Amino acid sequence: MTELLPELLLLAGAVAALGTGLAVPRGRQWTGAAVAVAFLLAALGAAGWAAGRPDATAFDAFTVDTATHVTRLVVLGATVPVVALAAAAFHGHPRETEFTVLALLSSLGTILLGASSDLLVLTAAFLLASIPAYALAGFAKDAAGTEAALKYYLTGALFGIVTLAGTTVLYGLGGSTSYAALHRALPAAPPGAVAAGAVAVAAGLLFKAGAAPGHFWVPDVAEGASPVAAAYVTTIPKAGALVALFRLTTEVVPDVPQWPPFLAAVAAATMTLGNLAAFRQANARRLLGYSTVGQAGFLLLPVVVAASVPAARAALLFYLAAYAVTNLAAFAVVVATGRDALADYAGLFRASPALALCLAVALLGLVGTPPTGVFVGKFLAFAAAMRGGYGWLAALAVVNTVASVFYYLRWLAPTLAGRFGPSRGRSLPGATACAAAVAAVALGVLGGIVR
Amino acid sequence: MTPVPEHTVLTLVVFWPLAAALVLPALPRRAAVAAWAAASAADLAAVLALWTAYDGPGLAYQDRVRWIPSVGAGYHVGADGLSLPLLALTALLFLCCALYSLRTRTRPRAFAALFLALETVCLGVFAAQDLLLFFVFFDLSIVGMYFVIAGWGHGDNARSALKFFLYTFTGSLALLLGFIALYLDAGTFDMAEITRRPVASGGGLALLAIGIGLAVKTPVVPFHTWLPPAHTDAPAPGSAILAGVLLKMGTYGIVRVAMPMLPDAWRRYAWVAVALGLLGVLYGALVALAQRNVKRLIAYTSVNHMGYIVLAAGAAGLAGDAAARRLAVSGAVTQMVAHGLVTGALFLLAGVLHDRAGSYDLARYGGVARAAPRFAGLLAVAAFASLGLPGLSGFIAEFQIFTGAIGGGAPVAGALAVLGVLVTAGLFLGVLHRVLLGAPGELTPRVTDVRRAELAAVAPLLLASAAIGVAPRFLLDLVEPASATLIALVAR
Numbered sequence: 024m025t026e027l028l029p030e031l032l033l034l035a036g037a038v039a040a041l042g043t044g045l046a047v048p049r050g051r052q053w054t055g056a057a058v059a060v061a062f063l064l065a066a067l068g069a070a071g072w073a074a075g076r077p078d079a080t081a082f083d084a085f086t087v088d089t090a091t092h093v094t095r096l097v098v099l100g101a102t103v104p105v106v107a108l109a110a111a112a113f114h115g116h117p118r119e120t121e122f123t124v125l126a127l128l129s130s131l132g133t134i135l136l137g138a139s140s141d142l143l144v145l146t147a148a149f150l151l152a153s154i155p156a157y158a159l160a161g162f163a164k165d166a167a168g169t170e171a172a173l174k175y176y177l178t179g180a181l182f183g184i185v186t187l188a189g190t191t192v193l194y195g196l197g198g199s200t201s202y203a204a205l206h207r208a209l210p211a212a213p214p215g216a217v218a219a220g221a222v223a224v225a226a227g228l229l230f231k232a233g234a235a236p237g238h239f240w241v242p243d244v245a246e247g248a249s250p251v252a253a254a255y256v257t258t259i260p261k262a263g264a265l266v267a268l269f270r271l272t273t274e275v276v277p278d279v280p281q282w283p284p285f286l287a288a289v290a291a292a293t294m295t296l297g298n299l300a301a302f303r304q305a306n307a308r309r310l311l312g313y314s315t316v317g318q319a320g321f322l323l324l325p326v327v328v329a330a331s332v333p334a335a336r337a338a339l340l341f342y343l344a345a346y347a348v349t350n351l352a353a354f355a356v357v358v359a360t361g362r363d364a365l366a367d368y369a370g371l372f373r374a375s376p377a378l379a380l381c382l383a384v385a386l387l388g389l390v391g392t393p394p395t396g397v398f399v400g401k402f403l404a405f406a407a408a409m410r411g412g413y414g415w416l417a418a419l420a421v422v423n424t425v426a427s428v429f430y431y432l433r434w435l436a437p438t439l440a441g442r443f444g445p446s447r448g449r450s451l452p453g454a455t456a457c458a459a460a461v462a463a464v465a466l467g468v469l470g471g472i473v474r
Numbered sequence: 475m476t477p478v479p480e481h482t483v484l485t486l487v488v489f490w491p492l493a494a495a496l497v498l499p500a501l502p503r504r505a506a507v508a509a510w511a512a513a514s515a516a517d518l519a520a521v522l523a524l525w526t527a528y529d530g531p532g533l534a535y536q537d538r539v540r541w542i543p544s545v546g547a548g549y550h551v552g553a554d555g556l557s558l559p560l561l562a563l564t565a566l567l568f569l570c571c572a573l574y575s576l577r578t579r580t581r582p583r584a585f586a587a588l589f590l591a592l593e594t595v596c597l598g599v600f601a602a603q604d605l606l607l608f609f610v611f612f613d614l615s616i617v618g619m620y621f622v623i624a625g626w627g628h629g630d631n632a633r634s635a636l637k638f639f640l641y642t643f644t645g646s647l648a649l650l651l652g653f654i655a656l657y658l659d660a661g662t663f664d665m666a667e668i669t670r671r672p673v674a675s676g677g678g679l680a681l682l683a684i685g686i687g688l689a690v691k692t693p694v695v696p697f698h699t700w701l702p703p704a705h706t707d708a709p710a711p712g713s714a715i716l717a718g719v720l721l722k723m724g725t726y727g728i729v730r731v732a733m734p735m736l737p738d739a740w741r742r743y744a745w746v747a748v749a750l751g752l753l754g755v756l757y758g759a760l761v762a763l764a765q766r767n768v769k770r771l772i773a774y775t776s777v778n779h780m781g782y783i784v785l786a787a788g789a790a791g792l793a794g795d796a797a798a799r800r801l802a803v804s805g806a807v808t809q810m811v812a813h814g815l816v817t818g819a820l821f822l823l824a825g826v827l828h829d830r831a832g833s834y835d836l837a838r839y840g841g842v843a844r845a846a847p848r849f850a851g852l853l854a855v856a857a858f859a860s861l862g863l864p865g866l867s868g869f870i871a872e873f874q875i876f877t878g879a880i881g882g883g884a885p886v887a888g889a890l891a892v893l894g895v896l897v898t899a900g901l902f903l904g905v906l907h908r909v910l911l912g913a914p915g916e917l918t919p920r921v922t923d924v925r926r927a928e929l930a931a932v933a934p935l936l937l938a939s940a941a942i943g944v945a946p947r948f949l950l951d952l953v954e955p956a957s958a959t960l961i962a963l964v965a966r
Contacts, residue, residue, distance in 0.1 A: 337544060372625075376584075390643075392617055393610035399542065402606070406545060406654045417654075421647040428643050429636070432620075436632050439625045470542050 026081040029070040029095050030134060036062025037127040044120025055120030056110040059127055063103050070095040083201060084141035090266050093340040094137035097262045101347040102130045104455045105259070108251045108358050111451040122162055126255055129155035133263035136231070140274060142190040142200040142224065145267060149186060149227050152260055153179050159252040160244050171247030175240040175256070182230035182237050189223025193275075196220060202274040210278060221276045222285060228271070231264035233257065234319040235293040242300070245312025246363075253308055254354030257315040261322065262343050268326050269339055277330035286327045287416050294320025294423045301430045306363050310430060311353055314389060317427055318346055321420055324404040328411025335411070338403035345388075345396025345466050352385035352459035359452035365434050369441030378453055379438050381460040386431040388463045391424055396466030484535035484551050487520045487561075488597045491568070495590035503583055510586035511572035514593060518565035525558050531955040533603065533666065546662035547606040551598075555956030556729055556807060559949060560600040560722055563814045566938065567718045568593040571711035574822050574931035585626060589711065592618035596719045600726060605653045605663040608731070612649065612691075615720055616642045622712040623704060628828075631707040641700035642690055649687025649727070655680035656735060669734045669963065677739040684732050685743075692724030692780050695754045705773040706834070710825020713769065717776050718818035722810045725783045729806065733787065734963040740791045741964065744883075747788025752887045754781025759897035763904075767834045768827065771905065772820050775860060778894055779813045779868075782806075785884070785891055786875040791964055792883025802878025803957035804950060805871050811949065812867035812942060816859040819935040823853050826928055831917035836908050840915030846923040850910045852932050857902040859939045862895050867942035 036059050044055040074092040081087065106123050113119045132152030139145045157179065161172025194200050196216055197208035209217050230237030245253040268286075276282045297316030304310040322342055325335035356378055362368060372379040388395035391402075401424070408417040494513035498506055528534055533552035541548045553561060571589065578585055595618055598611035616639060624635035653663070659677075660668045673680065690697045705713045728747075733740050758778030765771035786806035790799040826849060828834055843850035859866035872895060879888030924932070942949055 334544065372584075373581075387617060393613050398610075398613075402650065402654075403542075403545070405650070406657065409651075409654050410658055417651060421651060424647055425640060425644045428640055432636055432639060436624055436636065439621070440632075 026073070026079050026087050027085065029066040029073065029099065030131060032062055032066035032069055033099070033127060033131045033134070036066065037124050037131070040120055040127065041124045044124070049115065049117065049119075052119040053110050053114065056106050056123050059106050059123045060103055063099055063106065063127075067096065067099045070099060080140070084144040085135070085138050086140040086270070087138065090269060090336065090340060091134075091138040093344065094262055094266045095134055097344050097347050098130050098133050098137075098259055101259050101262070101351060102126060104351050104355065104459060105251060105255045107455050108254065108355060108452055112249065112251045112358055118162070122159065122251070125155040125159050125162075129153075129159065129255070130259060133260055136263035137266035139267070140202040140270060142193060142202075142205075145224075146183075146187055146190055148263070149183060149231065152231065152263060153183065156256050156260065159255055160248040162252055163249045167247035168249065171240075171244040174243050178237060178240045179230060182227045185223050186227030189220045189226065192216065192220035192223060202270065205275050206277070209276070214279065217276065218279055218281045218285075221271065221279065221282060224271060225268060228264045228268045229289065231260045232268070232319045232322070233261060233316050234323060235289060235296055235316075238293065238297065238316045238319070241316050242309050242312035245315070246306055246309040250308060250354060250358045253312070254351055254358070257312060258347050258350045258354075261315070261319060262347060265322050265326060265339060265343060268323075269329050269336065272326055272329040283327050283330065283411075286323060287413060290320050290323035290327055291416060291419055292320075293317070293323060294420060298423045298426045301427070304430065305365055307357055307365055307368070307434060308363055310365070310434060311350070311357070314427065314430070315350060317423060318350070318389065320423070321401060321404060322346065324408045324413075324416060324420060327413055327416065328407050332407045332411040334403065335407040338400065338407045341470070342397070342400025342404055345400040345463065348459045348462040348466065349385055349388040349395065349397050352381055352456050352463055353389065355452050355456035355459055356382045356385065359456055360446060366437060367444065368434065369437040370443035371438040374443035374446065377457060381456040382438065383435055384460040384463055385456075386435050390428050390431050394467040395463050396470065397463070399467050399470040480535065481537045483520075483524065484553055484601055485537045487517060487524065488551065488601050489594055490517050490520070491590040491597070492594035495587040498583055498587045498590070501583070506583040506586040507572060507575050507578055510590055511569060511576070513590060514565065514569040514572050517593070518562070518569050521558075521562050521565045524553060525562055525952070528553070528558060528952070530555050530952070531959055536603065542606070545657065546664065548604055548664070549607055550604040550664060551601040551607070552603045553601055555952045555954075556726070556960070557600045558952055559807060559811050560726055561597055563722070563811050564593065564596045564600065564719050566934065567715060567814060567818050568596075570818065570822070570931040570935055571714055573927050574825070575711050576927045577925075580626060588618060588621055588625075589715075592622070592715065596715070596723075599723050603665045605656065605665060605668070605731070608665070608727075609646070609650055609653055612723055612727075613643070613646045615723065616646060619712065619716055619720060622715075623708045626709045626712065627707040628709070629707040630703070634703040634707040638700050638704040641697070645687045645690025645697070647687075648683045648690075652680050652683030652687060655683065665730070665735070672735050672737050672963075672966065673739070677736045678743070681732060681736045681739040681743060684727070684736070688724040688727040688732065689750070690724070691727070692721060692784065693777065694750045694780070694784055695757045695777060698754070698777050701777065702770045702773045705821070706767060706769045710822055710828070713821040713825070714818040717772070717821055718814035721776060721780055722814060725780060725787070725806065725810055728784070728787045729803065729960060733791065734960060737964045737966050744788045744791030747784050747791065748884045748887045749788075751781045751783070751785025751788055752891055754778065754784060755891045755894035759894045759901065763897060763901050766836050768824050768836050768905070769821070769834050771836070771901070772817060772824060775898055775901070776813070776817055778898060779809065779817070779860075781894070782872060782875050782891065783809050785887060786878060789879040789882045789884040789888065790961060794883035795881055796961060796965070798878045798881035799883070800878075800954070800957045800961050801874050802882055803960055804953050805874025805878055807953045807957065808867070808874060808942070808946070808949060809871035812859070812871045812939060815867060815935045815939045816856055819852070819856045819932050819939075820860060822928070822932050823849065823856060826924055827921065830922055831920040833917055836905065838915050838917045839909045839921070840912045841910070841918055842921050843910040845914070845918055846921050848929065849921070849924045852924065852929075852936065853910065854906055855936045856932075857906055859936065859943075861899040861902045865940065865943045867939040870942055870946045
């Protein structure tokens, strides 16, 4: 059982937070968040301890290797600031602790998603990661949030069913749902059917990652849900989903020749659609939503060549970590300022230099400007793609990166001039933004030493 | 000397301005720019000490730290005869810009901190001995200059800043793809190692990507369209750094990366560099002739002057007399320094005009020599230096380039490029005639003479130009061995 210690601690944290929330009065609901953070930190410690131990497998379905270690660290590490943001944003809210509990449960599902090496566990993890996230999206119970949650749920239900269908097909072809058994059996099966099954399994994962064609919910949830929920669903599920796709690519269908071109097409479509759609947005969160779609496209780059380029794994995992802190920094600034319209950010540099600096680091970081972590991640991803013979995809990613500069700067440029309106001044989200921005730079500067 | 280990001294020089920037928030607003000047002065002194102590040839002051070992990239800095002149130029220009900005009123602390950070970035580009590190600094220079233009510019500066960012960022990403291609071939990002075992044959695509990246930054016609608006709307010190230092990163990349690491491809496509260089020389000069806005005019003369460098680098790759090709490379490096000094001075002087009268329109000035004699003297010296008058740095540079090109592999292009000097001579004489002489113009009454700080900012640049013009040995002794090494590397 020690292999699953971080997951068990996370589950215990969800239960303990729920219990605390039930026991304490509304004015002191923050204790629920404190309990959750304590368990998250304990789980992080356990994950760090586990990372130093040899690889293992639990129940023949849960792989504990480098990819799982990084998924754990990224998901747990990114959940802490989300819980902190939620504690500030929903302070005094009647269902304050519920948000924390749902976030922890969804994080648990996300880790399982990244670690599972069995299709049935993958589908179960998909549901555990998704269902709390639907509730998070509609948490505010307002019109926009409800619409976002419904759209999120309907898309998720559709793509989830397709994944289940793909699981059935692969089981029928390979006689097992375990990745190792499938890998042995599938080469004897009809290649067209194998490809179709694998593509169907990938559907749900692409939905979770916010990649085309499962990306339609992303902008609506980013804009309609509460900012904290938006920060959560655009950051954390990506980690589990992309690592799961990575496992699918390397452990189930490494020999299917159509698979990398398929993923390459998905990556190309995702980054291009996300970036082009972000161009004209006037709402900061909707812009960030499309930006996360674009980032999903870049994150798919190492997955495309995962079967043939050993360096792809490090590229994906590093990029995921860097993306998570950078994206959270941007959302934390939105929470701290409480503003959505890009024009409302005018004069931020004068009114609150620290926050403006965090925003600059986050947005330039998302562009991939050195020395931030996303730069190192993007660079490793480009290098992996070029080594794997996908130079055209790297070139397309470069074109998309340039295009992304345009809309990130549309947000950043107004902060340099003009007057900032009266602000509410929230300290915890501001501190979260600063911590995430510092982490975004530190990951880049200390890149090689961390890995 | 302080007991600093020799290998960390260059790292200290590079990061000293950034460290100074970090303590600026603790200082009072009024002292910020003075602190910038002090920090830059100390850095300049350190660079000059490195120059004096350098006994080349080859890399000195090397420092290595592991960074991303999995792809063979690390923090590796060093300096040689190609980089030391540019390090000195950078330190001097930043000091002069600090002196010029002493009276800045708009957010002086942020302004000084930004420039100090930019100084570290610029020094880093010229000190980097690792392609990835080079790229990091190269890219950050764009970010820093974006904030300078967007935050302290005038006119339509938000648009110009965006255009600047988009164009040069495109270039830098093309550069990154080229660097990755070099890495995939060599298995490392270390410049010295790649230079030792260059891409034997082929490398055309890598050179194309790197060439586009450097061409945008230099800028080479037809990739120059971002330059005039960026210069026009930037504050004067921003223009001076942009023209004086940032443009050099493009041509420095040619002599540091493109030529020694892709010698085969460079020799094969050297005629492209010759043609584009010649195009830049003639096009820049002719378009500058038609400008009424003094900053746009100087910007286009930059296109012209950078064209000579590209032409020289191309000529050095063509078959021909080795001595002539060495001369072309020395001329190119000298031209980088000369252009940095003189154009920096010209942009600061244009800033003086704008500061007094709020306009860059040449037609609205006239007879300024009577009202502002010291300004007139400085402008005259800067203009003559820019047009290549003997006794000033431009002449030494362009003479070497023409001799190298005509005596080497590109006699026709070299001869045609001389026409560029003719046009710029006419052009600058026209400017002097229109601004300094004649009847007083509409804005002339508002032009007062240069202040002491402005004089202290511009005079050192022109003095350095004159020093190179009169006694160039101190520079050429440093550059010529490096040129010889480079020509030997290209000939492989």
